[in-house]
Structures are given as structure tokens and as C-alpha cells.
Amino acid sequence: MTEDQLEQEALGWLGELGYQHLYGPDIAHDGDNPERESYRDVVLAMRLRAAVARLNPAVPLAAREEAVRQVLELGVPVQLSANRLFHRLLVSGVPVQYQKDGETRGDFVRLIDWADVKANEWLAINQFSIQGPKHTRRPDIILFVNGLPLVLVELKNPADVNADLVKAFDQIQTYKEQIPDLFQYNEILIISDGSEARMGSLSADIERFARWRTIDGVNLDPLGQFSELETLMRGVLAPEMLLDYLRYFVLFEDDGRLVKKIAGYHQFHAVRAAINQVVDASRPGGSHKGGVVWHTQGSGKSITMTCFAARVMQASQMENPTIVVITDRNDLDGQLFGVFSLSQDLLREQPVQVATRGDLREKLSNRPSGGIVFATIQKFMPGEDEDSFPVLSTRSNIVVIADEAHRTQYGFNAELKVDTLKVAEGQARYQVGYAQHLRDALPNA
Structure with missing residues (x-):
């Protein structure tokens, strides 16, 4: 199996879970159905605005636009600190103020509907090119929820004995340096070489990347020991499971050194x-x-x-x-x-x-x-x-x-x-x- 075949198989599993597949070049600013103003855009802003309007109909347009602006411009220079701020906005909502009945009201604009899975938009996009300060990189698969790039999947060629999990992990470290904006919004990182698969947080070293061994929480390795990626995807990335996971199972600890744990x-x-x-x-x-x-x-x-x-x-x-x-x-x-x-x-x-x-x-x-x-x-x-x-x-x-x-x-x-x-x-x-x-x-x- 080649890396491209593994990518297509993974996209097939994600499709079965409820994700719509889009091909990155098609939605680029110079593609057939452009959704980005440039390769520097890591958030699908049109889809984010549509989700914010759909989930917050009682909030005035100006306040919704302010919420979108806060998400697009986190204003925190340190990558992990920006990621922490974004996670807070994702889970708790974006704080806004607006005038109503002659009074200033405070409110929170929801980015995700945590109760109704189908109220959110689920996309799996492969070959999504991103331009950084000096380099342009193209991660294998990124999962977007309401236009937000929450999960990154990096795959390596199963047929290449030298292309293992360490290489996939190292590739992500390169991405973090060369296309840093993407990782302000990341919740889960996944690496796989076809037979093995691991997931970890933005701050985790490779020893902290772990297997996900169950789909239903009862049976271990239900698809066999060489189907780790499919087990992980069906066990974590199924929309209902992923919402629960993102809301309650991601935490940041700061005792002088900020760490993200999942x-x-x-x-x-x-x-x-x-x-x-x-x-x-x-x-x-x-x-x-x-x-x-x-x-x-x-x-x-x-x-x-x-x-x-x-x-x-x-x-x-x-x-x-x-x-x-x-x-x-x-x-x-x-x-x-x-x-x-x-x-x-x-x-x-x-x-x-x-x-x-x-x-x-x-x-x-x-x-x-x-x-x-x-x-x-x-x-x-x-x-x-x-x-x-x-x-x-x-x-x-x-x-x-x-x-x-x-x-x-x-x-x-x-x-x-x-x-x-x-x-x-x-x-x-x-x-x-x-x-x-x-x-x-x-x-x-």
C-alpha cells in the first residue's frame, strides 16, 4: 500500500463516519471552488461565519462578526498560549457585547453546537496547502468542524521501512515551525504509518503519543492489531465522540511551563x-x-x-x-x-x-x-x-x-x-x- 492509497482509505473511513470530503486544491483561492483568499488562510472563514450565524440567531450581526474576528485574530504570539485561548473560545464561546433595548448586554457566541452533532459541519480535506512565513506545506488530512481546523492527520508510506511514526512526528514538528498559524487551532494530532497509529497533543513529545485501542469502550483492538488507524478514527473521530472528547478531555496545565494534555x-x-x-x-x-x-x-x-x-x-x-x-x-x-x-x-x-x-x-x-x-x-x-x-x-x-x-x-x-x-x-x-x-x-x- 502506498501513502496515497492509505490516505484514500482513511478518507473513506471518515466519509462513513459522516465527514464530507473536499480536495484541498479545489477550494484554494486559485481552485475551481475557491473558499480561501490565499494559501495563508488556515480557517475557512466563510464556513465559520455561516456556522456562527446558524448557531447564534439571536445575536446581532455586528456581535457575530466581532466573534469571528476574535477567532481569526487570536492576538497571542506564543503558539501554545494561542492554542489555549482558542480552546477556551471553542468550549465556552466567544465573549461579546451588544446593545439591546437600550442596554449593553454580555453574551457568548457559540462556535460549536455541543448538543446536536448534525448542527455542525464536518469536513475532511486532504492536500490542504498552507503558506507560512518562508515555506508552503501540505499536510495529508485536516478535519474541519464549522470551518475550524481541529484535527491534523499525518501519514507515512507503509511500504517504506524508513517512513515510520518517528518520521511522521518529526514532520509535524517541522509544520509547527514552518506553518505555525495552523496549530493555534489544533486540538488533536494523529500520526500513522499504516499499521501503527498514535495521537497526541500540541505540546506532547513522541513518548506521549498513544494508541487508541477501542471503538466502543469495551472491546480492545476490535479490528485486529494492524488496523490501529481505523480503530483510532472510528473510536475518536466519530462526530459524537469527538465533541465529547474536545469538550471534557482536553486540559492545559500551567505551573510556570504551559502543557497541553489529552x-x-x-x-x-x-x-x-x-x-x-x-x-x-x-x-x-x-x-x-x-x-x-x-x-x-x-x-x-x-x-x-x-x-x-x-x-x-x-x-x-x-x-x-x-x-x-x-x-x-x-x-x-x-x-x-x-x-x-x-x-x-x-x-x-x-x-x-x-x-x-x-x-x-x-x-x-x-x-x-x-x-x-x-x-x-x-x-x-x-x-x-x-x-x-x-x-x-x-x-x-x-x-x-x-x-x-x-x-x-x-x-x-x-x-x-x-x-x-x-x-x-x-x-x-x-x-x-x-x-x-x-x-x-x-x-x-
Whole structure:
């Protein structure tokens, strides 16, 4: 199979998923059906304007034009920082102001309809030439949603033993330097040599480019071990899946060095399954049991928890829930709190950390809604003058995430605790585990 044949096969799969195929030279400014003013244009501005008008009919034309201008002119010189700004506009909408009924109103112009897949326009364009400051380059396939170039696919010749994934990755690094404007809008990078395929973020090194091994979230490698590209495309790029992925599974962390991270298949499907379970469990008559997600060491537990929290916070059925994140060590509490704090773009909420037992009660008692609260399980210990932990909230839309539930947290049933040195004094007592104290504090969580 040649590189061109692989490209055509990939375009065929994308067509089956619902993408319309266009040939890059046809829509160039000098093509048969021009949609670009020059090869420097990386956004299909006419299609973007049409989508903005279609998705925001109540917003005046001038405000819609201002939104398009903000997208086309991000005004941030650093590539990854511009990408972060664009992602924020993509997910949350473009902030605009306009006059209505004699008042200045603030609004957000939507670039994508997250609820209705078919309200968006899905294009797969091959051989889309782009002119940079000094070079003109032509990526293999770019996926456009509403005129925005969100996914880049770089393919290498399967018949050439020297044209492997590393070469495809290196090609993308060259593109980033020579046609940088394209990458301000990129969400996912995909590389493949026909048999292998990997996906990664704009800031990822090649070790962070990962396989996507499932289509339905249940079966691994359903098409066989040599069909990685087709599995990835059908598993991630199907429009409904891609919308969910872009909205909740892309995050930026900035601790002095900005990094973009995207979820793996195990994180994506774990969160999707957990959300359904949590929504059902929180309903009247529900079990109040969300479930367990297993992770091996180094598999990205923190990203899973962050994406899950973001998804829960924005689930309409949960009605602005409160997230309580429980660990059993101060260092783990601080570490996870740091990860969440760096991901405010995704969470849209500044998490808070509980300092003392009294602080825990203050932060959770009678909280009406919202918030992400971090605490160690030990802070749920009753006071010396209390037989059980007092109720802090009876709300059912509180979601508790326990990180590494160890034996210290077990025990809903009271057990007789005997101090052998004080048996003669009759000081044996019944004691329950921290899990019971937590449930006493939040009985409907």
C-alpha cells in the first residue's frame, strides 16, 4: 500500500463516519471552488461565519462578526498560549457585547453546537496547502468542524521501512515551525504509518503519543492489531465522540511551563461510564454508589479524576453539584489539589483545600451548591465528645471521589476495639471506620 492509497482509505473511513470530503486544491483561492483568499488562510472563514450565524440567531450581526474576528485574530504570539485561548473560545464561546433595548448586554457566541452533532459541519480535506512565513506545506488530512481546523492527520508510506511514526512526528514538528498559524487551532494530532497509529497533543513529545485501542469502550483492538488507524478514527473521530472528547478531555496545565494534555482511551471511557452511574445513583431512590475505577501505576489517574470532575460539574442532571475529593495522606491531598488547581480552564472552578476538621465542617455545612473541596479522610473523625460525625449536608448532588481507598477508610459496621492494657478497666469500645463517618456527614452523597 502506498501513502496515497492509505490516505484514500482513511478518507473513506471518515466519509462513513459522516465527514464530507473536499480536495484541498479545489477550494484554494486559485481552485475551481475557491473558499480561501490565499494559501495563508488556515480557517475557512466563510464556513465559520455561516456556522456562527446558524448557531447564534439571536445575536446581532455586528456581535457575530466581532466573534469571528476574535477567532481569526487570536492576538497571542506564543503558539501554545494561542492554542489555549482558542480552546477556551471553542468550549465556552466567544465573549461579546451588544446593545439591546437600550442596554449593553454580555453574551457568548457559540462556535460549536455541543448538543446536536448534525448542527455542525464536518469536513475532511486532504492536500490542504498552507503558506507560512518562508515555506508552503501540505499536510495529508485536516478535519474541519464549522470551518475550524481541529484535527491534523499525518501519514507515512507503509511500504517504506524508513517512513515510520518517528518520521511522521518529526514532520509535524517541522509544520509547527514552518506553518505555525495552523496549530493555534489544533486540538488533536494523529500520526500513522499504516499499521501503527498514535495521537497526541500540541505540546506532547513522541513518548506521549498513544494508541487508541477501542471503538466502543469495551472491546480492545476490535479490528485486529494492524488496523490501529481505523480503530483510532472510528473510536475518536466519530462526530459524537469527538465533541465529547474536545469538550471534557482536553486540559492545559500551567505551573510556570504551559502543557497541553489529552486523555487516553481508558480515561475517556472510564469517565463516560462513571458519569452515567453517578447520575443514576444520585436520583431519588438511587443507590448513592458511584462505583470503582481501577488504575495501574502511571496510567494517568489524576487526569481521569480531573476530567470526571469537569464532566460531573457540567452535567445538567446534577444541578450544579459539589465535588468532595478524599485522600488519606496530606502529601497526596496536596499533589492532587495541585493538579486540579492547574486545570481551571476545564473545571471552571477554583478548588479549595480543607485545613482542619473545623474548616471541613465550615466548608461543607449548608453549602447550597457548587464547589470542589479537597480533604483528607482523617478530618471526618468525630470530636472527642461526639459518638458519631454530625450531618453536614443532606443534598443528593454531592459527589465524593476517594483516591486510593485503603483499609483506613473501610468499616460501615461497628467493631469492638480493645486496648489490651485497659481491658481490666472495662475501657473496650465500639468503633466504625472512616467510611461510616463520611456517610454520616453526607448521607445522600
